[in-house]
Amino acid sequence: MSIQVEHLTRYYRVHRKEPGLRSSIRNLFHRRYECIKAVDDISFAIEQGEVVGFLGPNGAGKTTTLKMLAGLLHPTAGRAEVLGYTPHRREREYLKQITLVMGQRNQLFWDLPAIETFIVNQAIYGIPELQFRRTLDELVALLDLEPLLTKQVRKLSLGERMKCELAASLLHQPRVLFLDEPTLGLDVDAQSAIRDFIRCYSQEHSVTVLLTSHYMADVTALARRILVIDDGRLMYDGNLEALVESTAPYKLLRLTLQQPIDEIDLAALGQVERYEGLKVTIRVPRHSTTAVAARALARLPIADLTIEDPPIEKIISEVFHQGVVYA
Amino acid sequence: MRNLLRAYRSLIKAALITFFEYRAQVIIWVISFIFPLVMMVVWLAIVSEAGQVSGWGRSDFVAYYVGAAIVHQFTQSWATWEWEEQIRTGDLSFKLLKPLDPFHHIFTQIVGSKLFLLTTVLPIVLGLIWLAPGINYTLSPARLAACVAAVIGGFMVSMLMSTAFGMLSFWTTQSGNLYGLWYGVGNFLSGFIAPLALFPAWMQKIALVMPFRSTMGLPVEILVGRLDWAGIWLGLGITAAWMTIFTIIYRLLWRRGIRHYDAVGA
Numbered sequence: 084m085s086i087q088v089e090h091l092t093r094y095y096r097v098h099r100k101e102p103g104l105r106s107s108i109r110n111l112f113h114r115r116y117e118c119i120k121a122v123d124d125i126s127f128a129i130e131q132g133e134v135v136g137f138l139g140p141n142g143a144g145k146t147t148t149l150k151m152l153a154g155l156l157h158p159t160a161g162r163a164e165v166l167g168y169t170p171h172r173r174e175r176e177y178l179k180q181i182t183l184v185m186g187q188r189n190q191l192f193w194d195l196p197a198i199e200t201f202i203v204n205q206a207i208y209g210i211p212e213l214q215f216r217r218t219l220d221e222l223v224a225l226l227d228l229e230p231l232l233t234k235q236v237r238k239l240s241l242g243e244r245m246k247c248e249l250a251a252s253l254l255h256q257p258r259v260l261f262l263d264e265p266t267l268g269l270d271v272d273a274q275s276a277i278r279d280f281i282r283c284y285s286q287e288h289s290v291t292v293l294l295t296s297h298y299m300a301d302v303t304a305l306a307r308r309i310l311v312i313d314d315g316r317l318m319y320d321g322n323l324e325a326l327v328e329s330t331a332p333y334k335l336l337r338l339t340l341q342q343p344i345d346e347i348d349l350a351a352l353g354q355v356e357r358y359e360g361l362k363v364t365i366r367v368p369r370h371s372t373t374a375v376a377a378r379a380l381a382r383l384p385i386a387d388l389t390i391e392d393p394p395i396e397k398i399i400s401e402v403f404h405q406g407v408v409y410a
Numbered sequence: 411m412r413n414l415l416r417a418y419r420s421l422i423k424a425a426l427i428t429f430f431e432y433r434a435q436v437i438i439w440v441i442s443f444i445f446p447l448v449m450m451v452v453w454l455a456i457v458s459e460a461g462q463v464s465g466w467g468r469s470d471f472v473a474y475y476v477g478a479a480i481v482h483q484f485t486q487s488w489a490t491w492e493w494e495e496q497i498r499t500g501d502l503s504f505k506l507l508k509p510l511d512p513f514h515h516i517f518t519q520i521v522g523s524k525l526f527l528l529t530t531v532l533p534i535v536l537g538l539i540w541l542a543p544g545i546n547y548t549l550s551p552a553r554l555a556a557c558v559a560a561v562i563g564g565f566m567v568s569m570l571m572s573t574a575f576g577m578l579s580f581w582t583t584q585s586g587n588l589y590g591l592w593y594g595v596g597n598f599l600s601g602f603i604a605p606l607a608l609f610p611a612w613m614q615k616i617a618l619v620m621p622f623r624s625t626m627g628l629p630v631e632i633l634v635g636r637l638d639w640a641g642i643w644l645g646l647g648i649t650a651a652w653m654t655i656f657t658i659i660y661r662l663l664w665r666r667g668i669r670h671y672d673a674v675g676a
Contacts, residue, residue, distance in 0.1 A: 095672055154675040155503050175509040183507055190504040192424055194431050199424050206420035207510045209413045
């Protein structure tokens with residue numbers, strides 16, 4: 084078992100402050116604190132080599148969980164074990180086997196070319212020269228870093244910097260990767276480049292990956308298993324397809340009509356989600372999709388018809404609203 | 411240990427490259443060099459009005475404060491602000507992820523700045539001293555060694571003292587200001603406002619056992635030849651004691667503080 088989490092909990096004490104000078108002065112003498120349950124009693128286990136997506140809205144507790152697993156935060160209660168180590172003890176041997184990439188943050192020396200950070204990391208992690216060269220060559224090839232290595236970090240674009248950031252985080256060949264929003268703010272091309280890299284790298288090295296992202300495409304492309312977390316609680320743990328089936332046992336039939344028709348005729352096919360102009364979207368139970376489509380084609384004046392899965396975003400938000408759907 | 415040295419070498423090198431990147435820094439340092447010299451000007455004005463002060467004449471003050479200006483450059487540490495920034499912004503997280511204690515990151519950065527000083531500013535300053543009349547530091551090799559040891563010790567005291575204050579950043583955003591306040595008190599007891607020899611006996615006694623003299627008065631007194639060997643050994647002993655005390659305080663606060671750390675941002 085690579086990662087084992089039992090009843091992991093973390094509370095934050097936040098200091099409340101109303102706007103304005105008067106409250107600032109009052110705050111000097113008396114501070115009001117509030118307890119926020121960032122992570123509230125979650126448990127899961129991840130095998131070595133698994134790639135797991137961590138989904139949830141902002142403030143759900145994804146990053147807090149990742150930070151506890153990476154040893155940055157002490158849990159308030161419960162326990163975590165990664166590769167047999169207790170993360171928050173931050174033993175050297177443990178830190179040498181993991182990495183945490185934070186999409187919005189920068190670990191590279193800002194005023195120096197990225198290669199300088201790589202060299203410093205080599206020394207800090209005690210990477211032997213030969214291994215360092217070999218790993219660097221591999222990362223340079225996979226991420227297309229050659230032209231970036233000698234440019235000052237502050238002159239790199241966000242996407243370029245993220246590539247260097249990933250390389251800096253992987254030089255020591257960690258066995259467990261915690262990736263927190265690795266594609267945040269990147270354009271579509273850069274996103275897919277990073278995504279492809281993570282996929283290739285994780286397969287080749289059979290590393291364990293726990294990844295959070297706002298972009299559903301990241302998660303669907305990389306992870307077969309997902310953890311859904313909301314308000315600090317684990318709402319779902321399991322297969323992505325199974326989640327789609329159980330939460331959204333329907334597909335979407337999208338029709339373009341040749342001429343307007345009565346909505347009652349459409350309602351006979353299924354639940355009408357949208358009817359605007361000649362465009363119609365109808366929810367149809369999964370198992371009868373083809374039959375309904377055939378019926379529609381036979382009876383209605385249809386110019387075009389497509390059958391789609393509901394967008395994952397929508398499914399996830401349904402999970403949040405419905406509550407626990409443990410697999 | 412070998413790994414630590416390798417890490418030090420490459421971290422210090424990175425810090426040095428960064429400093430050379432910002433050449434304007436040299437000018438700022440040269441200017442900050444002037445601060446102790448301001449005190450010198452004050453004392454010279456007094457001497458020219460009132461004659462010798464407790465046996466200290468014009469050339470004594472010049473020698474003392476030029477020495478103080480050099481020593482000050484090498485012993486001061488801004489680690490408190492560095493810790494405050496790291497903790498407040500959450501940048502400490504990156505250091506915590508590495509198999510090297512965050513202290514070493516900040517330590518090497520400051521050491522890098524001192525080496526930078528050694529290669530750029532010091533030659534300029536020594537040149538000026540050589541040109542200026544009336545300054546004459548005659549040091550035996552043993553005394554020179556003691557002076558260098560006192561400067562290094564003084565730097566370590568100020569590094570560890572400012573680091574201990576930096577730990578307060580886990581609980582407050584005012585650690586830099588608190589250190590500033592402490593440091594302000596220290597200016598009276600370090601030998602910055604006046605050479606400690608000019609203070610009343612009771613104040614000299616307090617200054618002797620406080621950490622501030624290590625960061626300025628002690629190395630300068632050795633440099634200008636105003637301390638006998640017994641005094642030198644006592645001073646170095648007190649310096650070592652403060653290094654130990656601040657290390658203990660810093661580690662205790664660190665251990666408690668890190669549980670408090672909430673790795674903000676991201």
